[in-house]
Amino acid sequence: MQLFRSAFVARLALAALTLIFVAPGATAQKHGAAQSTAPRVDLSVVKPESVGFSSERLENLHALLQQVVDQKQIPGIVTILARHGKVVDYRTYGVRDFASGTPIQRDAIFRDFSMTKPVTGVAMMILYEQGKWLPSDPIAKFIPEFAHLKVYKGVGADGKMILVDPDHPPTMRELMSHTAGFTYGVFGNTPVDAMYRDAKVLQSKNLQEMVDKLAKIPLLYQPGQGWTYSVSMDIEGYIVEKLSGQSLPDFMRDHIFTPLGMRDAGFYVPADKRSRFVTLYRATPDGKLAVDDVTGGRYDAQPGMPSGGGGMVSTAEDYYRFAQMLENGGQLGSARILAPSTVRLMASNHVPAALLNGNYGIGLQTLRPGFGYGYNCAVVFDPPEANLSDGKGTFFWDGLAGTWFWVDPTNDIVFVGMIQRVLGPTSPNLEYQSRAAIYGALVDPAK
Numbered sequence: 250m251q252l253f254r255s256a257f258v259a260r261l262a263l264a265a266l267t268l269i270f271v272a273p274g275a276t277a278q279k280h281g282a283a284q285s286t287a288p289r290v291d292l293s294v295v296k297p298e299s300v301g302f303s304s305e306r307l308e309n310l311h312a313l314l315q316q317v318v319d320q321k322q323i324p325g326i327v328t329i330l331a332r333h334g335k336v337v338d339y340r341t342y343g344v345r346d347f348a349s350g351t352p353i354q355r356d357a358i359f360r361d362f363s364m365t366k367p368v369t370g371v372a373m374m375i376l377y378e379q380g381k382w383l384p385s386d387p388i389a390k391f392i393p394e395f396a397h398l399k400v401y402k403g404v405g406a407d408g409k410m411i412l413v414d415p416d417h418p419p420t421m422r423e424l425m426s427h428t429a430g431f432t433y434g435v436f437g438n439t440p441v442d443a444m445y446r447d448a449k450v451l452q453s454k455n456l457q458e459m460v461d462k463l464a465k466i467p468l469l470y471q472p473g474q475g476w477t478y479s480v481s482m483d484i485e486g487y488i489v490e491k492l493s494g495q496s497l498p499d500f501m502r503d504h505i506f507t508p509l510g511m512r513d514a515g516f517y518v519p520a521d522k523r524s525r526f527v528t529l530y531r532a533t534p535d536g537k538l539a540v541d542d543v544t545g546g547r548y549d550a551q552p553g554m555p556s557g558g559g560g561m562v563s564t565a566e567d568y569y570r571f572a573q574m575l576e577n578g579g580q581l582g583s584a585r586i587l588a589p590s591t592v593r594l595m596a597s598n599h600v601p602a603a604l605l606n607g608n609y610g611i612g613l614q615t616l617r618p619g620f621g622y623g624y625n626c627a628v629v630f631d632p633p634e635a636n637l638s639d640g641k642g643t644f645f646w647d648g649l650a651g652t653w654f655w656v657d658p659t660n661d662i663v664f665v666g667m668i669q670r671v672l673g674p675t676s677p678n679l680e681y682q683s684r685a686a687i688y689g690a691l692v693d694p695a696k
Contacts, residue, residue, distance in 0.1 A: 287510030288582025290570055292329075292336050300332040301696035307338060310686040317677045318343035321538065323651070323668050324530055325353030326679075327565040330687060331663045334573065346528035347538070358513050358526045359667040360545050361561040361568070362648035366482045368505060368571060369557035370625025372489050372497070373425065374591050375504050381492045384422035384599075388429065391488050394464035395419075400430065401441045401467045410440050412467050419472035424481045425624040426599040430468030431479040436611075441469045450480065455554050456487040456497075476600055476609040476616060482625060486557025497555040508584040509574055511567040516560045517548045526562070529650060531671035541671055544649070559649070565667045568654060572663045575644075576656045595624040596644040596656075612672065613647070613680060638688040653680040660694055662687070 297304045310330075317323045325343035329336060345351045361368075376382060382391065389396040398419070399412040415430075423429035434445020444466045445451075453459035463484070469477055486497040493500045498516045506514045518526045526548070530538040546552075552560060563571075570581060575596070579587030587595075598605075598621030609616045614627055619634030621627070629635050629643040637643075640659025647653040651668035666683060670676060 286583075287507065287512075288570075288584045290510065290566075290573070290581070292339060292566065294339050295335045295337060297337045297690070298693075299696075300335055300337060301693035302332065302337055302690050303692045306690035306692065307686075309689060310338070310683060311340065313682055313686055314340075314342050314679070317679065321347075322675075322677050323670050323679075324538065325357070325527065325669060327353060327355060327357060327359075327667045328683075329565050329569045329663075329665045331569070331573065332691075333661050334577065346540075347530075348528075348540075353527070354525070355566065356513070356525055356564055357667070358518055358522060358562050358564055359652060359669060360527075360529060360548070360648070360650045361563055361652055362545065362559045362650055364568065364646055364648040364652050364654060365557060365559050365561040366625045367575075367646055368501060368561060369482050369485050369489070369497075370425065370595055371505060371571075371575075371586060372501055372557075373485050373624070374587055374595050376489065376492050378588065378591055382421055382488070384420065384425075386421045387418035388421060388424050388484070389418055391421075391491060392460055392464075392484070394460055398464070399467040400471055401439070401469055404440065410467070415468065416471050417473075419468065422599055423472050424484060426622050427476050427479055427481055428473050428600060428604070429479075429481060430470050430472050430475070430477075431463070431481050431484070432469045432477045433479055436478065437469075439469060441467060451483075453554050456483070456490060459483065459554060460487055473601060476604050476622070478611040480558065482558035483554075483556055485625075486555060489557070497557055498551060505571070505586060506567075508586060509570045509581050510584075511563060511570055514561060514563040514567040514571075516555050516562070517551055518562055520549075523549075525564075527669040529669050529671065532673045532675050536675055538670065544671055565665050568652075568667070569663065569665045572654050572656050572665055576658060576661065576663045596626060596628055596642065596658075597623050598628045598630050599623055613678065637684070639684065647680055651676065651679065653683075655684070660691065662691075 297307055314326050324347055325345055327341050330338040341353050343353055345353045400415050402411040402413045405411050419429035432442055434442045448462045450459055450462050489497050489500055529541045531541040533539045574581040574586055575592055578589030579592045600621045605616050605618055605621055607615055607617045619631030620629055626644045626646050629637055629639045632639045640657040642659055643655055643657040645655035651670050651672055654665045656663055
């Protein structure tokens, strides 16, 4: 099955998907504030040449980002580039919103959307280290409601769906690599996608209701025989809650956000921080940008159904702390979140080679030789084969509102880019253009 060859189609579908990701719940809760024991991160900018970059050639990055702001393709941008744990470039461009013209600040709060997925992956890996699950475990071990899932095998002459038993129970490894057979219900036009839409899976009032609905819907294909961007990470959020006894937001706060000093990360923006919450925009038919006050919801209360696939908000610094922790092998300062071996497991390709054929992907990302998917993140395990200049083992992901990040363990590079424009067919490709500019400025990688 060939999926999502067009980034245009995928982006439009993704926009529809996120309308329901963070519908507010009835009870608002305060974000956990980072404690004084949170690791200190030096964000002072060092001379690029001290870590192998060319100041002159980094101007290509600055010019690229300034141009899209000047052309009003993007309202505002905050970026952080680091090598060897030292910040090389930390800049802001543009405004928080067009109406006020208020310059964007470093502490602006952005919608992370699908950049929530790697954070949910880390939550899962924390529980993995606690011995609470294994990649080979069937998902039904933790979600008994999934014990009798069927698999879609086409439509019969009578117009009814043909359902068969799975060749094997879908596993945790397949869940975390989008190969278990789940879907989202908004990208495809299969009868299975229609069932997701009819059941309003993503509009469920809580994660238990979502699971109950999914238990009645067949898998799109045999486990391990396809790759589909899916509700898998929302299912992981349910598993985190079940294995930990905490809500997903509380677990992330206690085990990731607070230890790392991610002061503004969470699933909603409290009243005292709303002035820092950026305005979201999307393109109109005439190519201009208009305020989008629908996508993602209001973010003014803790959501009833917290989305492990797309519900977070954070600042650039928050996400940089998270990404640098991964680059450091699971540790930031004195705060150790994961062991190095666990990070390697998460950031290794887990998609069968037969599926890395260019026929699967989402948005800008196409699975192909050298380019796969690990646990909740994409992985470049053979850069020349993937036609990329990244270092071997680079892992990353992006979000609907244009945010993007990557971690390059070979070159010891971390990059975070935060913007506020819903992706569409006319969006600039900052994710890959910025990579070309940054690797073009790395003139002394041995340094």
